[in-house]
Amino acid sequence: MSFKRGQETMLTREEAIRRIQQLRETLSESNRLYYVENAPVLSDFEFDALMKELSDIEKQHPDLVTPDSPTQHVGSDLSGSRQGNKEFAQYPHRYPMLSLGNTYDITEVEAFADRAAKSIGNSFTFSCELKFDGTAICLTYRNGVLFRALTRGDGTVGDDVTENVRHISNIPQKLSGSGFPDEFEIRGEIYMPYKAFDRLNEERLRDEDPPFANPRNAASGSLKLIDPEEVGHRGLECTLYHMLGENLPFGTHDQALNAAKSWGLPVSDKRRICRNISEIEEYIRYWDTERKFLPFATDGIVIKVNELPYQTELGYTAKFPRWAVAYKFKAEQALTKLLSIDYQVGRTGAVTPVANLEPVQLSGTVVKRASLHNSDQMELLDIHVGDYVYVEKGGEIIPKITGVELSRRGTDVTLPRFPDRCPDCGTLLVRDEGEAKYFCPNTDGCPTQIKGKLVHFISRKAMNVIAGDATIEQLYSLGLVKDPADFYSLSKEDLLRLEGWKDRSAQRFLDSLEASKKVTFDHVLFALGIRYVGESTAKELASYFKNIDALSAASREELLQVEDVGEVIADSLTAYFKDGKHLEMISRLKAAGLRFETESNEGPVSDVLKGKTIVISGNFSIPREKMKQLIVSHGGKNSGSLSGKTSFLLAGEKPGPEKMKKAEAEGIPVISEEDFMRMLSRGSGDETEETADNKAGRPDNRQLTLF
Ligand code: IVH
Numbered sequence: 001m002s003f004k005r006g007q008e009t010m011l012t013r014e015e016a017i018r019r020i021q022q023l024r025e026t027l028s029e030s031n032r033l034y035y036v037e038n039a040p041v042l043s044d045f046e047f048d049a050l051m052k053e054l055s056d057i058e059k060q061h062p063d064l065v066t067p068d069s070p071t072q073h074v075g076s077d078l079s080g081s082r083q084g085n086k087e088f089a090q091y092p093h094r095y096p097m098l099s100l101g102n103t104y105d106i107t108e109v110e111a112f113a114d115r116a117a118k119s120i121g122n123s124f125t126f127s128c129e130l131k132f133d134g135t136a137i138c139l140t141y142r143n144g145v146l147f148r149a150l151t152r153g154d155g156t157v158g159d160d161v162t163e164n165v166r167h168i169s170n171i172p173q174k175l176s177g178s179g180f181p182d183e184f185e186i187r188g189e190i191y192m193p194y195k196a197f198d199r200l201n202e203e204r205l206r207d208e209d210p211p212f213a214n215p216r217n218a219a220s221g222s223l224k225l226i227d228p229e230e231v232g233h234r235g236l237e238c239t240l241y242h243m244l245g246e247n248l249p250f251g252t253h254d255q256a257l258n259a260a261k262s263w264g265l266p267v268s269d270k271r272r273i274c275r276n277i278s279e280i281e282e283y284i285r286y287w288d289t290e291r292k293f294l295p296f297a298t299d300g301i302v303i304k305v306n307e308l309p310y311q312t313e314l315g316y317t318a319k320f321p322r323w324a325v326a327y328k329f330k331a332e333q334a335l336t337k338l339l340s341i342d343y344q345v346g347r348t349g350a351v352t353p354v355a356n357l358e359p360v361q362l363s364g365t366v367v368k369r370a371s372l373h374n375s376d377q378m379e380l381l382d383i384h385v386g387d388y389v390y391v392e393k394g395g396e397i398i399p400k401i402t403g404v405e406l407s408r409r410g411t412d413v414t415l416p417r418f419p420d421r422c423p424d425c426g427t428l429l430v431r432d433e434g435e436a437k438y439f440c441p442n443t444d445g446c447p448t449q450i451k452g453k454l455v456h457f458i459s460r461k462a463m464n465v466i467a468g469d470a471t472i473e474q475l476y477s478l479g480l481v482k483d484p485a486d487f488y489s490l491s492k493e494d495l496l497r498l499e500g501w502k503d504r505s506a507q508r509f510l511d512s513l514e515a516s517k518k519v520t521f522d523h524v525l526f527a528l529g530i531r532y533v534g535e536s537t538a539k540e541l542a543s544y545f546k547n548i549d550a551l552s553a554a555s556r557e558e559l560l561q562v563e564d565v566g567e568v569i570a571d572s573l574t575a576y577f578k579d580g581k582h583l584e585m586i587s588r589l590k591a592a593g594l595r596f597e598t599e600s601n602e603g604p605v606s607d608v609l610k611g612k613t614i615v616i617s618g619n620f621s622i623p624r625e626k627m628k629q630l631i632v633s634h635g636g637k638n639s640g641s642l643s644g645k646t647s648f649l650l651a652g653e654k655p656g657p658e659k660m661k662k663a664e665a666e667g668i669p670v671i672s673e674e675d676f677m678r679m680l681s682r683g684s685g686d687e688t689e690e691t692a693d694n695k696a697g698r699p700d701n702r703q704l705t706l707f
Contacts, residue, residue, distance in 0.1 A: 016061045023054040024069055031075035035220070043392060043402050044299060045330055048102060072318055074099045076154035077135070077220065088151075088159035088224070089618070089654030094185060095244050097138055097152045099319055100302065102326040106281060109303060112325040113277050120310045126274045127253050128283040130291070131300035131326050132239050134191030135220035137165065139240070142183045144175040144263075151223065160654065161223055165190075167232030175263040181245050186260055188240030192219040193296045196235025215297045237296070239268050252306045273306060288329055292363070300328035331392045334367065335405060336360035338389050341372065341416050343423045347452025348531050349440040351429060353378060353418070355389070355401055363393050370399040374436045375418040386413035424448040443531075444581055450483070451476050453529045457484040461535055462527030463516040467509055474498060484527070485585050487513055488592035517593040521547070524594050528586075531572045540564045541573075543629050544638070547597035548586060552577040561613070563628070563640040608679060609636025613645045617659045618652030620673050627652075634680055642668060650676050 011019060027050055030042050042050070051070065058065045065072065074097075078090065103109065116124070136152040149165035150158030165171055168190065192200070192215045200218055201211040212218035222234040243256040250256040254273060261267040270287075274280045284301050291298045305311050305323040314322040337358040344352050353372040360367055370391050372378055381404055383389065388408040389401045421428055422440035424447055429438040440446050454472045458465035465487070475481040480494060490513070495506035519527075522542035526535050533541070544562045545551040551573075559570040576582055590596050614636050620627050627650070628638045642649065642662050648669040649659060663670050671679075 010060060011057060013061065016057050016064060020054065020057055020061075020064055020069075023050055023057075027051060027054065027070040031070060035075045035077040043331060043400075044328065045104070046402065048104070048328070074152065074155040074319060077151050078153045078157065078159055088161060090153065090157045090657055091148065091150055091160055092157050093138065093150065093153070093155070094140075096316075097136065097150075097155050097158065097187070098316060098321060099155075100324055100326040101320040102300070102328050104328050104330060106284070106327065109280060109284075109325060109327050110277050112303070113280070116305055116310075116314060116323070120305070120313055124310050125252075125306040126280060127271055127304045127306040128274050128280055129241060129271045129302045129304070130268060130287065130294075130298045131302045131328070132189040132191050132241075132268075133214075133216045133297040133299040134189040135216065135223055136187065137161075137190050137223075137238065138185055138187045139165070139171070140183065140185050141175060141180065144180055146171065146173050147183075159224065163228045164223055164225065164231040165238075167228050168236045168238055169232075170266045171238050172264045175265070177263045179249075179259065180263050181248060184243060184245035184248065186240045186265060187242040187244070188238055188266075190219050190223050190236050190238050191215065191296050192222065192234065192236055195295065200234060238266050240265050241268070241302070248308070250308060252308060253304055253311070254306055256308070274303075284327055291329070298329075300326050302326050331402075332363050333390045333392050333402070334360040334362040335388050335390055336367075338383065338385055338387050338401075340385060343419055345422060345424050345440055345446065345448040345452075347449060347456055347529065349422075349443060349446065349449050350437045351419070351422070351440060352437070353416075357389070357391065360391065362391060362399065365393075367391055367393070367399045370401050372401055375438065376436055378416065378418065383416065384409065384413035385416050386410060422446055444483075444579075447476070454481060454484060454487075456529045457527045458487070458516075459527075462523055463519050464512075464523075465509070465516050466512040471509070474500075483585050485588035485592065488589070488594075517595070519595065521595050521598050524589075524596060525551075528576075528582075530576045532569045533573070537564045537569060540628075542598055544632060546632075548590075549596075552583070552586075561637050561639055563638060605633045606680070607635035608682065609634040612636045612647040613639050614648060614650055615639050615642050615646050615659065616650045616652070618655035620652040630680065642666065 027047070030047055030050075034047075054069070055071045058069065058071055067073075101112075113126070138150045138152070138158060139146060140148045140150075146162070146166070148160065149162045149171075151161055153159055166173060194215060197212070197215040197218050200222075204211050212221060218234075219236060222231055222236055225231050225234075240260060241257065242253075243250075243260060248256060250259065254271070257267045257271070272279075272283055274283060280303055287298070287301060303325050305314060311321070311323040316322060339356045339358060342354045342356060344354055346352065353374070355370045355372050357368055357370060370389075372381075372383070381389075381401065383401065383404055386409075388405040390403040390405065391399050392402045393399045418438065419429065422442060425440065425442050425445060427440050427442035427446065430441050431438045440449065443449055451469075451472055454476065455469055457463055458467055458472070463484075472481070475486075475490075475498075478498065480490065481487055490510070492503075492506050492510060495501045495509065496503070520542075522539045525542055525548075526533065526538035540562050541551055545554060554573075556570045556574055559565050559573055560567070565573075586596070609631060612635075614631050616624065616627055616631075616638065622630075631638045631650075636647075639646065642659060646663075646668050648671050649655075649663040650673070651660065651670050652673050660670065662668075
């Protein structure tokens with residue numbers, strides 16, 4: 001591997017400080033990408049090696065350990081209100097939800113067993129289990145009924161995903177059998193079996209959504225979906241492996257899990273009680289091979305002290321139990337020769353290096369190409385064309401190169417040079433600050449980008465025109481379509497002159513174009529392919545600005561008022577609408593009859609919220625999207641975060657505790673849904689008697705003086 005592993009030599013204090021800082025930054029960012037974005041950049045092995053290096057340096061320099069070091073806390077999966085993810089209510093864990101110490105080295109499992117024996121003697125057993133590769137969940141059952149489901153969060157507080165979990169088919173709402181405690185917690189893993197994962201990714205590729213990198217990411221992404229029904233369609237499953245509660249009536253972990261199984265809870269039947277290290281090793285050896293035939297992903301074996309009183313005696317560190325350890329399997333790797341590197345340009349102009357490899361067998365398929373991500377990754381790996389490289393799949397669709405076997409480097413290798421010009425149109429590439437990728441800035445002249453944009457324009461979630469990539473290639477190469485507006489001036493005669501077109505196919509294409517004129521404004525906006533404006537941002541923008549004229553005239557500050565719009569998106573939008581070519585194309589699309597305004601564009605229903613900036617939090621009796629529309633239709637502005645400009649926080653059920661705390665600290669009024677609806681009905685002139693009564697009788701009229 002090209003990154004440093006382990007820290008064999010003692011570092012000077014200055015070196016240690018520098019390396020610790022580097023490692024903490026890399027690990028924290030990697031934790032965020034893994035747990036929050038569900039888009040990991042490091043393999044588990046790389047991550048674990050860097051974590052071990054940090055922990056080794058901290059052991060040598062204990063005074064440099066700080067509480068915020070990634071060695072001292074578990075990675076956090078808590079969500080903010082990001083695109084596609086609602087804010088979940090958060091609740092504290094009754095017992096901290098920790099991680100597991102892990103190793104790739106069997107001698108460290110032996111050391112774990114020896115340490116345990118030193119503390120608790122020799123009369124104990126081990127429960128050996130599969131380490132399921134999913135996302136951790138904590139279920140609470142009260143009187144035999146599922147009461148709450150929390151994610152691990154930051155280990156202390158978790159996201160409440162109860163409604164989503166109710167749609168996972170093997171999690172019972174009600175326990176069967178008898179003898180369960182009045183209240184207990186049971187923790188486990190939500191995972192996505194390979195079959196469901198493949199189906200989901202096929203669907204996403206068809207819809208031109210980015211596929212999930214692996215089943216683990218797909219599981220944690222799906223668990224945090226907005227729509228519980230959709231969660232039900234994702235094919236998630238659960239396995240439970242740790243029961244907690246006050247005075248549980250069991251002597252061993254194994255008995256607790258057997259009881260859980262008898263109450264109808266999903267518990268793995270692949271567990272085994274081992275009496276010594278050789279039985280543990282036998283279990284590891286067996287599953288290292290057999291796991292390849294399981295229908296779901298596993299990434300190791302968990303070895304636990306089985307007797308509960310001994311678990312209590314051994315206790316916990318800040319991050320791990322001392323009574324369990326994970327032995328992790330290395331992802332399957334293949335070693336092969338790097339023949340050449342292609343640089344591919346995407347629809348947005350991003351240039352991705354792709355390795356061409358000497359074909360090699362890996363986990364049942366032949367791998368010929370692998371991703372190299374970006375130029376930083378190439379540098380980090382110190383990769384040369386002609387090198388022998390390690391390729392990993394580990395459940396991921398596109399294999400990636402994870403290391404170079406330097407001992408096999410020949411003398412004829414060559415250092416690849418990331419191109420400074422676009423491989424398609426020759427324009428000088430640029431790299432914006434904070435971006436990992438190089439881009440071709442010739443957005444409107446680079447053939448690959450133009451074709452990519454045309455394909456995007458007609459795709460299902462955009463204009464939904466029935467045509468494939470080959471049609472676009474044909475129309476573009478013959479000069480018939482150079483931008484999306486050209487589609488709408490095509491005639492049947494134009495099409496019939498092209499090779500392979502018949503009356504029926506031409507008519508079908510033209511009908512489909514005609515039908516696309518009914519596509520709503522948010523989809524049209526998405527179809528324009530403005531950089532960083534995805535489906536959900538397009539929806540937010542359409543519902544906020546109502547029409548393209550208001551949107552294209554909006555200042556950066558106004559754009560920043562829209563939920564989901566940060567500086568990067570605001571800058572991209574202003575740059576897009578500054579370009580005369582884009583405005584000209586939009587006016588041709590308008591003339592063709594495409595919809596550039598939302599349906600209910602009759603103006604605001606009232607101006608009762610004029611000048612008010614409102615932040616919403618929690619669940620309402622109507623979908624959040626509708627609530628935001630309501631605010632806008634009454635003249636108000638919806639904003640994602642509390643600031644000095646916020647007029648009030650509209651709090652539904654289970655509002656975000658952080659927002660509530662901040663509102664209180666900053667004296668920002670908090671208004672309930674009920675009060676809010678009353679305000680609106682006053683504004684629309686249909687005030688009811690009941691409202692008037694309430695108004696008169698309200699002891700705290702701070703909210704009313706707002707209007
Ligand atoms: S026991 C106190 N058992 O692996 C920690 N964890 O990398 C108790 N995992 O956080 C956890 N399979 O999310 C346990 N059979 C198993 C597991 C398992 C998967 C996960 C779990 C844990 C992570 C650590």
